[in-house]
Amino acid sequence: MKFSQRLFEKVGDIWEKTHQHPFVVGLGTGELPVESFIRYMKQDYVYLIDYSKMFAYGAVKAHEVETMAAFAKLLDEILHGEMDLHRQYAERFGITNQELEETKPLPNNLAYTSYMLKVAQNGSLEELICALLPCMWSYWEIGKTLAETNPSSKEHPLYGDWVTMYSSDEFGSLSLWLIDILDRLTNGKPERELAILEEHFLTTSRFEYMFWDMAYAGGDWPV
Numbered sequence: 001m002k003f004s005q006r007l008f009e010k011v012g013d014i015w016e017k018t019h020q021h022p023f024v025v026g027l028g029t030g031e032l033p034v035e036s037f038i039r040y041m042k043q044d045y046v047y048l049i050d051y052s053k054m055f056a057y058g059a060v061k062a063h064e065v066e067t068m069a070a071f072a073k074l075l076d077e078i079l080h081g082e083m084d085l086h087r088q089y090a091e092r093f094g095i096t097n098q099e100l101e102e103t104k105p106l107p108n109n110l111a112y113t114s115y116m117l118k119v120a121q122n123g124s125l126e127e128l129i130c131a132l133l134p135c136m137w138s139y140w141e142i143g144k145t146l147a148e149t150n151p152s153s154k155e156h157p158l159y160g161d162w163v164t165m166y167s168s169d170e171f172g173s174l175s176l177w178l179i180d181i182l183d184r185l186t187n188g189k190p191e192r193e194l195a196i197l198e199e200h201f202l203t204t205s206r207f208e209y210m211f212w213d214m215a216y217a218g219g220d221w222p223v
């Protein structure tokens with residue numbers, strides 16, 4: 001079995017619960033409260049600033065020039081492509097770029113990015129990929145499912161652009177590219193090392209779920 005298949009099976013229940021999360025369901029039906037979406041956009045913007053650095057670390061840790069170049073390209077695409085979606089949404093809500101950038105991360109957000117960056121700084125390329133992959137792969141699964149189960153969700157006046165971006169084939173091919181690298185790097189690795197990689201994938205899959213919870217309901221510091 002390919003290692004990516006093992007990972008997919010490991011987090012099956014978590015990703016299934018993600019598809020049923022009221023935030024995700026609300027994106028599809030269009031019934032998501034706007035205040036939750038605004039909180040999501042602002043939190044996600046600062047998340048993406050840290051997340052994009054994972055690709056800078058990826059370029060440092062890559063073993064081949066081609067992989068370095070792909071990581072560098074992705075870093076640029078997140079900063080100028082994906083974050084543009086957020087800036088455009090923010091403009092519609094009258095939120096300035098400065099306000100977006102100054103968003104204070106809520107505890108779950110901070111814990112999630114801190115964990116990923118710790119793995120990127122201290123771990124191998126395989127560990128880095130396992131920590132960042134649920135972000136990419138789970139969004140592709142969500143985008144595809146939303147576009148299939150609610151075909152009109154792409155036309156929704158507010159959430160349509162979000163569904164269109166994340167259900168695109170481009171996002172699918174990004175996930176497939178990383179999955180392929182991971183499967184090659186893990187081929188023949190001892191179980192002891194695979195277990196560590198699996199743990200990173202499980203942890204960030206859980207953080208992804210918690211991010212939806214936080215976006216939906218808030219979740220500020222208790223004191």
Ligand SMILES: Cc1ncc(C[n+]2csc(CCO)c2C)c(N)n1
Pocket residue numbers: 044047048051074077078082135136137139140171174208211
């Ligand atoms: C919390 C959170 N998790 C995943 C994504 C999705 N995402 C972030 S970067 C990237 C790949 C390259 O652009 C994808 C799919 C997000 N926006 N926010």
